Amino acid sequence: MAPHGSRSEATADQHPHAPDSPTPSNHPAAVPPAATEHRAHAHTHDGPHDESGGGRGRGKGRPPRRPPEQPRGGLLMGRPFGVPVYVAPSWFLVAALITWVFGGQLDRVLPELGAARYLVSLFFAVAFYASVLIHELAHTVAALRFKLPVRRIQLQFFGGVSEIEKEAETPGREFWLAFVGPLLSLALAGAFYLAMQPVEPGTVPGVLLAGLMISNLIVAIFNLLPGLPLDGGRMLRAVVWKITGKPMSGTVAAAWVGRALAVSVLIGLPLLTQSGALGAGAEDSVGMDTVTDALLAAILAAIIWTGAGNSLRMARLREHLPELRARTLTRRAVPVETHTPLSEALRRANDAGARALVVVDAHGEPLSLVREAAIVGVPEHRRPWVAVSGLAQDLTDGMRVSAELAGEDLLDVLRATPATEYLVVEETGEIYGVLSAADVERAFVKAMARPN
Numbered sequence: 502m503a504p505h506g507s508r509s510e511a512t513a514d515q516h517p518h519a520p521d522s523p524t525p526s527n528h529p530a531a532v533p534p535a536a537t538e539h540r541a542h543a544h545t546h547d548g549p550h551d552e553s554g555g556g557r558g559r560g561k562g563r564p565p566r567r568p569p570e571q572p573r574g575g576l577l578m579g580r581p582f583g584v585p586v587y588v589a590p591s592w593f594l595v596a597a598l599i600t601w602v603f604g605g606q607l608d609r610v611l612p613e614l615g616a617a618r619y620l621v622s623l624f625f626a627v628a629f630y631a632s633v634l635i636h637e638l639a640h641t642v643a644a645l646r647f648k649l650p651v652r653r654i655q656l657q658f659f660g661g662v663s664e665i666e667k668e669a670e671t672p673g674r675e676f677w678l679a680f681v682g683p684l685l686s687l688a689l690a691g692a693f694y695l696a697m698q699p700v701e702p703g704t705v706p707g708v709l710l711a712g713l714m715i716s717n718l719i720v721a722i723f724n725l726l727p728g729l730p731l732d733g734g735r736m737l738r739a740v741v742w743k744i745t746g747k748p749m750s751g752t753v754a755a756a757w758v759g760r761a762l763a764v765s766v767l768i769g770l771p772l773l774t775q776s777g778a779l780g781a782g783a784e785d786s787v788g789m790d791t792v793t794d795a796l797l798a799a800i801l802a803a804i805i806w807t808g809a810g811n812s813l814r815m816a817r818l819r820e821h822l823p824e825l826r827a828r829t830l831t832r833r834a835v836p837v838e839t840h841t842p843l844s845e846a847l848r849r850a851n852d853a854g855a856r857a858l859v860v861v862d863a864h865g866e867p868l869s870l871v872r873e874a875a876i877v878g879v880p881e882h883r884r885p886w887v888a889v890s891g892l893a894q895d896l897t898d899g900m901r902v903s904a905e906l907a908g909e910d911l912l913d914v915l916r917a918t919p920a921t922e923y924l925v926v927e928e929t930g931e932i933y934g935v936l937s938a939a940d941v942e943r944a945f946v947k948a949m950a951r952p953n
Contacts, residue, residue, distance in 0.1 A: 525701035528691055573653055584641050584651045585632065591658035599626040603712065610708055629658055629716050632689050636720065637661040639647050639685040643678045659804065660720075661827055668819065672743040672751070679735030686721035690714050728759030730808030752816035759809030767802035771795045821948035822908035830944055831904065831925045832856040836865060843876065844884040857935030859924065860893045869893035870900070870922045870935060894920065904933045915941065 562877070575587030597950040600622040614621065614720035637654045640663040644651050652664040669675040693714035700707045724732040728868050734755040742751035774794040834857035837846040846858050858871035893898075901919025906914060915938065923936040 511611065523650040526857050536549045554890060555733035556794065565790055566616065572833035573917070574656075581638060582641060582645060584645075585653045586866055587655045587736075588805065589651060589657035592630065592656050592860045594627040595658050596623070596630070599629065607708065611703070611705065611854065614705070621705055621709070625712055628709070628713055630661075632686070632713065632717050633661045634722070635689060636682045636686050637663045639681040640665070640678065643681045647674050647678065649678075668748075669739075672739040672748075675864035676736050679732040683721040683724045684742065686717045686724070690717040693717065722895075726757070726762055728809065729755045729812040730759060731762075733810075734759050734809070740807055749820055752812055755864050756809040759812070760806055763806035765796050766805060770801070822912075824948045825911055825941065826907040826942055827902055827911050827925055827936055828904045828907075828933070830940050832860045832940070834932065834935045836861040836867070836932070838863065839868070839890040840888050843879060843889055843892065844883050846871070846889045847884065857922070857937075858889060858893075859932060860889055860933060866934060867896055869895045870924060872921055874921065894922070896924055900924055903928065904938055911941075912945075 513576040560833050575589040577587045578588055582782045592933040602621045602623040607614060607621060633656060641651050641654060645667045647669060650666045652666055655662045668680050693710050697707060697710045699953050700710060727737040736795055737758060738751035738755040741754045742748045771794045833855040835853050835855045836859050839860055850858060857869050860869040860871060861867050871889050871893045879887055897918065899925050900920050902914055904925050904927055921938050925936050927933050
């Protein structure tokens with residue numbers, strides 16, 4: 502597994518109406534390892550109803566259904582377990598890199614292959630990423646078993662990303678959700694080791710099986726390192742969560758261990774290579790090899806450090822998202838009929854202490870919402886001659902928001918249908934009030950600015 506993003510991790514201070522764009526963190530290793538982003542969108546529950554923010558009137562509506570989000574960025578390869586698997590364009594770059602590097606190694610081990618060694622190397626690159634896919638499918642199956650929706654799996658430059666849309670409800674589930682990926686990689690390494698036994702070592706099958714065994718072993722060990730955004734970091738987070746009873750404490754601990762791990766990789770990997778501890782003689786680890794090792798260490802360290810920081814930001818976001826409630830942010834509204842003059846509608850709103858206008862038909866059914874910006878644009882002396890219908894935006898299903906929505910669910914609905922105002926309705930369809938996008942944005946920024 503790899504960074505959890507949550508959308509791993511997704512940018513935590515994104516605008517409430519910005520497209521929900523996951524920022525998958527990727528897992529590197531000496532060979533590109535598996536990376537899994539667990540998109541942990543907070544699911545919140547409404548507390549006591551606060552009637553101070555909205556007024557009730559007649560009219561019916563229904564909350565919008567969240568449209569399925571279209572995955573982006575890659576070639577669709579299939580839908581195992583109903584989850585789409587995409588190959589990002591960056592995968593072709595790393596496949597070419599693996600083909601070139603492994604081909605050079607084959608030239609030393611099996612020189613008789615000639616140019617055919619690159620065909621064998623390409624097969625190895627595809628087989629390795631098939632192992633990465635199995636690693637990701639382990640996370641996916643576990644998530645589905647825990648009833649956590651999985652948006653997609655994406656194979657990319659430094660491994661794979663499993664985009665899981667909800668956070669595990671318990672530390673035990675979080676632990677197993679993270680552990681199954683490295684466990685599958687260890688099982689694959691064992692399977693390739695057993696398959697090697699009856700095969701002649703100096704043959705193409707023997708070299709391929711040995712390479713796949715070592716690669717999967719590296720993937721498993723690397724992902725078990727106890728720092729976010731790696732699988733081992735998720736396991737550490739689950740342990741601290743279990744001990745303290747606080748998910749945020751687990752995230753903070755695992756993220757800082759992840760940052761320490763990034764520094765260790767940046768400094769330690771080149772030193773290990775130069776010392777010959779990784780298998781090469783110290784006299785061979787000079788020149789371009791030294792520069793390459795330092796560059797690889799810098800890339801790995803940057804990915805780990807960034808993933809750990811994203812994990813902290815997403816945890817902070819999840820802590821504050823429950824504060825965004827449609828019911829408490831809703832403005833009290835008064836219903837007015839289509840031909841009501843703006844001046845009369847504003848007088849009624851002032852008398853009722855309301856800050857929004859809903860245009861209704863003769864039966865009280867909501868038709869449109871009067872836009873606040875349009876009201877401001879009408880000079881006061883013209884307001885008796887301007888009907889409210891000329892300043893209103895027609896209602897669509899996407900502009901009807903349930904008063905019970907909160908947190909990420911609320912933001913998802915608003916993202917799906919960008920608008921300046923939304924009609925907030927009760928579960929019965931009764932009008933509760935009007936929700937301004939500007940009010941949601943202000944509340945979002947205020948919540949994110951508040952210290953943990």
